[in-house]
Amino acid sequence: MSVMLETSLGELVIDLEVEKCPRTCENFLKLCKLKYYTLNAFFNVSKDFIAQTGDPTATGTGGCSFLSHLHTLSNSSTPPPPRYFPPEILNSLKHIHKGTVSMAVAPTDPPGCGSQFFITLADSIEYLDGRHAVFGHVIEGFDTLDKINEAFLDKDGRPLQDIRIRHVEILEDPFPDPSDMITPPLSPLRPPDLDIAGVARIADTENPFEDKPEDEKEELRRKTAAASSALTLEMIGDIPFATVRPPEDILFVCKLNPVTQDEDLELIFSRFGKILSCEVVRDKKTGDSLQYAFIEFDERESAEQAYFKMQNVLVDDRRIWVDFSQSVAKMNGSFISTNPRRGGRGGRGGGRGGRGGSDASGVVGGHGRRDHGHGGRYREDVGRDADGYGMVFETPRGSERKRSESFSPKREIQKDKYRERSRSRSRERERHKDEYGRDRRAEHRDRERYRERDRKRDRSRDRDRDRNRDRRRE
Numbered sequence: 001m002s003v004m005l006e007t008s009l010g011e012l013v014i015d016l017e018v019e020k021c022p023r024t025c026e027n028f029l030k031l032c033k034l035k036y037y038t039l040n041a042f043f044n045v046s047k048d049f050i051a052q053t054g055d056p057t058a059t060g061t062g063g064c065s066f067l068s069h070l071h072t073l074s075n076s077s078t079p080p081p082p083r084y085f086p087p088e089i090l091n092s093l094k095h096i097h098k099g100t101v102s103m104a105v106a107p108t109d110p111p112g113c114g115s116q117f118f119i120t121l122a123d124s125i126e127y128l129d130g131r132h133a134v135f136g137h138v139i140e141g142f143d144t145l146d147k148i149n150e151a152f153l154d155k156d157g158r159p160l161q162d163i164r165i166r167h168v169e170i171l172e173d174p175f176p177d178p179s180d181m182i183t184p185p186l187s188p189l190r191p192p193d194l195d196i197a198g199v200a201r202i203a204d205t206e207n208p209f210e211d212k213p214e215d216e217k218e219e220l221r222r223k224t225a226a227a228s229s230a231l232t233l234e235m236i237g238d239i240p241f242a243t244v245r246p247p248e249d250i251l252f253v254c255k256l257n258p259v260t261q262d263e264d265l266e267l268i269f270s271r272f273g274k275i276l277s278c279e280v281v282r283d284k285k286t287g288d289s290l291q292y293a294f295i296e297f298d299e300r301e302s303a304e305q306a307y308f309k310m311q312n313v314l315v316d317d318r319r320i321w322v323d324f325s326q327s328v329a330k331m332n333g334s335f336i337s338t339n340p341r342r343g344g345r346g347g348r349g350g351g352r353g354g355r356g357g358s359d360a361s362g363v364v365g366g367h368g369r370r371d372h373g374h375g376g377r378y379r380e381d382v383g384r385d386a387d388g389y390g391m392v393f394e395t396p397r398g399s400e401r402k403r404s405e406s407f408s409p410k411r412e413i414q415k416d417k418y419r420e421r422s423r424s425r426s427r428e429r430e431r432h433k434d435e436y437g438r439d440r441r442a443e444h445r446d447r448e449r450y451r452e453r454d455r456k457r458d459r460s461r462d463r464d465r466d467r468n469r470d471r472r473r474e
Contacts, residue, residue, distance in 0.1 A: 001025070001174055002139070003032055006167040007042075008204035010144030012119070014101050014136045018174055021088045021135040024103050024113065026175040028135065030066040031115055032168045033177075033184055034073070039191045042148060042163040044118075049125065051148045052104065052118035053165065058158070058193035063115035074182055084112020087133040095125040099138030099145060105131065121149045161202035164191065239328050248300045250325040251307060254292035256280065257316035262293075268315060269295055273302025294325055 005012040018025045031037060037054060044052035044060060055062040064072075067081040087105045095102065097120075104116040113133060120128070138145065151159040167187070212220075230242040253265065266278040280293040297303040303324070310322045 001029075002171040003029065003136075004169040004171060005037075005165050006169070007144060007148075008162070008164050008166060009147040011141050012138055012144055013140035013171075015139045016136040017093065017134070020090055020093060021133065022175075023085060024088050024133055024135040027066045027085065027113070027115075028103070028117070029170060029173050029175060030177075031069065032170055033173070034066075034069065034182075035168070035185055035187050036069060036115060037165050037168050038187050040165050041158075041191065041193060043158050043193075045148060045151055045153055045157055045159055045163075046121075047149055047153075048122040050118040050120055050128075051145070051163075052116065054104070054114075054116035056192040057196050059196070060116075065112075065114050069115075070178070070180065070182065073185075074180060076180070082112070084108060084114050087111060087113045088135070089130060089133050091130075093134035095120050095128045095132075095134065096123065097137065098123050099142060100125075100134055101136035101138065102128065102132040102134045105133060119145065121145055158201075161206070162191075162204040164204045166204075244328050246324065246326045246328055247296075248324065249297045249303045250327070251295045251297070251303055252292065252323050252325040252327075253295060253310075253320055255318055255321045256289065256291040256293060257318040258289045258291060260289065260293075260316045260318075264316070265293055265295060269306050269310065272297070272306040272309070274298035294327070 001016045001018045003014050003016065005014065016025045016028070036056070040053050040056060041058045042051050042053045043055060043058040044050070052060075057063075064083045065081070065085050067085075068083045071078070071080050084106055087103065089105075094100075100120040102118055102120075103113040104118055105111045105113055106116075117135075118132075119138060148159075148163060151161070151163060154160055227242070230239065230244075233239045234242040251269075256265075260280065262278050262280050265280065266275050269275060269278065274297065276296040276298055278293065278295045281290045282288060283290060295303075295306070297306070307322055307324065310320065312319050312321070314320075
C-alpha cells in the first residue's frame with residue numbers, strides 16, 4: 001500500500017506497513033485523504049539525520065490524530081476523542097535504511113502519536129529505535145531526499161527556502177472510512193503556517209539560484225518598479241487604479257518646433273485616419289508652445305500607422321519623435337475636474353518621448369504643465385468636454401469668468417437655506433439673551449431688597465443696645 005507525496009523538490013513514494021502497523025497506517029492514510037498534509041512544510045531538517053513534517057503550524061507542537069481532526073471538522077456534539085493514539089513500536093521495524101518513515105511520538109503521559117512524521121536521511125540511525133514508530137519506507141524519490149538533506153538551514157533547523165508537500169496522492173487505501181466520515185475538502189491554496197511564522201522566508205515557488213541574463217534581470221526590476229509606482233499613483237489619486245492601461249489610439253509627439261500649430265499637426269497626421277483631437281501643449285501664462293502634443297485618432301490602426309510612418313520625420317525644420325501616449329487622464333476625468341489644483345508627481349513621459357511631470361490633469365509625459373494657451377483649437381467646442389482629456393482650460397480673452405461666479409440653481413437654494421438657518425439662530429440667541437437679561441435684573445432687585453431689610457434690622461438692633469446701655473448708667 002503506497003502513498004505519493006509531491007514536494008517542492010520532487011516526488012516521494014512511501015510503501016506503508018499496513019499489516020504490522022494498521023492503526024498508524026490508517027491514521028496516516030485518512031489524514032492524507034482529508035488533505036491534512038497539503039502545503040505542510042518540512043520544519044525540522046537535520047543533515048544526515050531526519051526531515052520532519054506533518055505539523056500545520058510548523059512549530060513542532062501542533063498536529064493531532066485523524067479521529068481528533070475529524071471531530072473538529074464535523075462539529076460533533078459528542079465528547080472529543082483524545083488528541084493522540086498509542087504508538088505502535090515494534091522491534092522488527094527499525095531505522096536501518098535511509099528513507100525510513102516514522103511517526104513522531106509526543107513526550108506526553110502516556111506518550112502518543114498525532115500527525116507529525118519524519119523521514120530518515122541516512123542509514124543506521126539506531127538512536128531512534130524504540131523511541132518512534134516506524135510505519136513505512138521510501139521506495140522512490142531518493143534524489144528528493146538528497147535535495148532535502150542539502151538544504152540551507154537557519155539556526156532552528158528549518159530550511160531557509162520552504163520545502164512543502166504540495167500534493168498527496170493515495171495509491172491504495174485498504175481501510176474503510178468511518179461512518180461519520182465527511183466529504184474530503186478542497187486542497188488549501190494558502191499554507192497553514194504562513195500567518196504563524198514570524199520570519200520572512202523564501203517561498204517554495206522561488207528559485208534563488210536561478211541565473212538570468214542581465215537584460216531579463218533589468219526587465220524584471222523595471223516591471224517591479226513600475227508596479228510599485230503605479231500603486232503609489234493610485235494611492236495619491238493620480239490614476240484611477242494601478243492596473244490601468246493607457247489608450248492605444250493616442251500618440252505623444254515631442255521635439256516640435258515652437259511655431260508648429262495644432263492645425264499644422266492635424267493636417268500632417270490626418271492622412272492616416274480620422275483625428276478626434278490634436279492639441280499642442282502650451283505654457284499657461286505665456287501661451288508659448290512646450291514643443292509636445294497629443295493626437296487622438298478614431299481607430300487604433302490609424303495610430304499605429306502614424307507611429308511607424310512619422311517617426312523622425314522633418315516638420316517645420318525639426319525632426320519629431322512619435323510614441324504612444326502613456327496618459328490616462330481621460331479615464332480619470334471625473335476626478336481631475338473636481339481637483340483642478342491637484343499637482344502630480346514626476347513620472348516617465350509618453351513612452352520614450354522623455355521624462356516629465358504629471359500636472360493637474362494627470363498627464364504624464366512632457367516638460368511642464370499641460371495647460372493650453374489661447375490658441376487651442378478645440379477649447380471652444382462645447383461638445384468635446386465629454387471626450388477631452390478632462391483638463392481645466394483657460395477660457396478665451398473677453399469671456400473669462402471665474403468658476404465661483406457661475407450660476408447654479410442648486411447652489412443658490414443651498415445658500416438660501418444656509419442664510420435662513422443663520423437668521424433663525426441669530427433670533428434664537430437674541431431671545432435667550434433678553435430672557436437671561438430680565439432674569440438677571442429681577443435677581444438683582446431681589447438681592448438689593450434683602451440687603452436693605454438687613455441694614456434696617458441692624459440699625460434697629462443698634463438703637464435698642466444704646467438705649468439699654470443708657471438705662472444702666474442712670
